[in-house]
Amino acid sequence: MNRSRSDKLFDMAKNYIPGGVNSPVRSWKAVGGVPLFIKSGKGSIVWDVDDNQYIDFVGSWGPLIHGHAHPAILPRIHEAITRGTGFGAPTEVETKLAEKIVKAIPSIEMVRFVNSGTEATMSAIRLARAYTGKDKVIKFSGGYHGHGDGFLVKSNSSMLGDSIPDSTGIPISFAKETLIAEYNDLSMVEGLFQSQGRSIACVIVEPVAGNMGVIPPDKGFLQGLRKLTLDNDSLLVFDEVITGFRVAYGGAQSFYGVKPDITCLGKIIGGGLPVGCYGASKDIMRLVSPLGQVYQAGTLSGNPVAMTAGIATLELLQEPGVYQQLELNGSKLSQVFVDAFSKIEKNVLVNRVGSMMTLFITDQEFVKDWTTARRCDTSAYGAFFHSMLKFGVYMPPAPLEALFVSTTHSDEQIDQVSEAIYMAVEALR
Numbered sequence: 306m307n308r309s310r311s312d313k314l315f316d317m318a319k320n321y322i323p324g325g326v327n328s329p330v331r332s333w334k335a336v337g338g339v340p341l342f343i344k345s346g347k348g349s350i351v352w353d354v355d356d357n358q359y360i361d362f363v364g365s366w367g368p369l370i371h372g373h374a375h376p377a378i379l380p381r382i383h384e385a386i387t388r389g390t391g392f393g394a395p396t397e398v399e400t401k402l403a404e405k406i407v408k409a410i411p412s413i414e415m416v417r418f419v420n421s422g423t424e425a426t427m428s429a430i431r432l433a434r435a436y437t438g439k440d441k442v443i444k445f446s447g448g449y450h451g452h453g454d455g456f457l458v459k460s461n462s463s464m465l466g467d468s469i470p471d472s473t474g475i476p477i478s479f480a481k482e483t484l485i486a487e488y489n490d491l492s493m494v495e496g497l498f499q500s501q502g503r504s505i506a507c508v509i510v511e512p513v514a515g516n517m518g519v520i521p522p523d524k525g526f527l528q529g530l531r532k533l534t535l536d537n538d539s540l541l542v543f544d545e546v547i548t549g550f551r552v553a554y555g556g557a558q559s560f561y562g563v564k565p566d567i568t569c570l571g572k573i574i575g576g577g578l579p580v581g582c583y584g585a586s587k588d589i590m591r592l593v594s595p596l597g598q599v600y601q602a603g604t605l606s607g608n609p610v611a612m613t614a615g616i617a618t619l620e621l622l623q624e625p626g627v628y629q630q631l632e633l634n635g636s637k638l639s640q641v642f643v644d645a646f647s648k649i650e651k652n653v654l655v656n657r658v659g660s661m662m663t664l665f666i667t668d669q670e671f672v673k674d675w676t677t678a679r680r681c682d683t684s685a686y687g688a689f690f691h692s693m694l695k696f697g698v699y700m701p702p703a704p705l706e707a708l709f710v711s712t713t714h715s716d717e718q719i720d721q722v723s724e725a726i727y728m729a730v731e732a733l734r
């Protein structure tokens with residue numbers, strides 16, 4: 306497989322962009338090798354600049370639930386763009402997308418659009434602090450909420466309960482406002498509320514973790530967080546940037562039947578263009594400027610081209626049978642991973658909720674939090690990733706990430722991918 310043009314473009318990119326990429330995971334640091342430079346995509350297929358063809362399971366890291374350049378979305382984007390690319394003034398499509406989101410997700414009565422998931426979570430935390438008059442935030446180890454200062458924080462195991470920055474450039478004093486608990490460990494959250502409940506503004510959680518690999522919530526975990534936050538006059542914030550419109554049209558909150566106070570969305574609602582949003586009840590959202598005193602703004606927020614792509618994407622998701630098909634193809638694929646690896650007597654686990662899943666190469670019985678996720682064989686994943694690439698399948702280029710099935714992965718393609726998986730695993734012997 307010739308990749309000389311990708312190699313060349315990466316060398317050039319490194320001169321002008323740190324590490325040659327605009328988001329670290331794209332560098333393939335976790336799997337080794339030189340990242341593919343992508344030329345184009347159509348449906349579930351992407352082509353690199355050397356004209357190699359791959360079946361794509363990255364899907365731009367989640368947004369592309371309908372694949373690349375969808376024939377029902379692309380013309381809508383074209384049409385929107387011919388009217389101008391943005392005005393910094395209200396447009397009708399903003400209200401249309403807002404209404405669709407409010408109708409889909411019962412905990413949301415109003416939304417504010419921003420430009421990324423990161424902006425959504427940062428703004429949601431500001432709002433939670435304003436609403437409760439408290440400062441501290443509980444987040445979970447391995448949970449990702451974008452790159453805001455207060456989220457790039459880990460627990461300092463040598464000083465129990467104390468948090469330290471997980472990136473340089475973040476003041477320790479900021480990090481101390483974030484408390485860390487282990488995912489799926491309610492008693493740890495309970496302990497934090499017992500010791501510091503009076504100062505905890507909110508708990509922020511991915512209702513299905515997607516950024517330490519896919520980790521579903523244990524039965525009762527989300528319900529437990531709901532109860533603890535209610536009992537302590539603290540807010541529950543669901544970061545549904547991945548799960549919103551992915552695991553169900555109403556998001557993970559409808560899938561698991563737990564109603565958060567604030568919801569963060571992104572990825573799918575932008576139909577592949579840059580968007581995020583946060584939403585809540587009117588009682589909470591009326592604190593947001595210009596109605597209230599929580600300042601938050603954006604030059605390009607609610608961009609009409611992105612709003613149009615989002616509306617078209619959600620309309621396609623409302624067609625009958627969409628989520629059943631995603632579930633079916635997701636379950637087929639996860640079964641093939643397990644079967645293929647059993648043939649070479651390697652233990653794997655596939656964690657999956659609908660069309661998001663992660664293959665963990667591990668002897669453990671389960672992966673349910675950051676501690677167990679980190680114990681997986683990440684170098685074996687790297688070898689598998691490169692083997693899959695040779696057989697024409699583009700998996701996430703990092704072991705602890707989610708693989709996404711789209712509505713454009715046809716039954717025939719899933720069969721084709723299944724064959725590729727058996728061959729790629731066989732090549733690892």
Ligand SMILES: *Cc1c(COP(=O)(O)O)cnc(C)c1O
Binds near residue numbers: 423515572
């Ligand atoms: C991707 C992601 C974010 C950040 O969104 P960006 O658009 O990359 O800023 C936040 N939370 C979760 C759960 C995500 O997966």
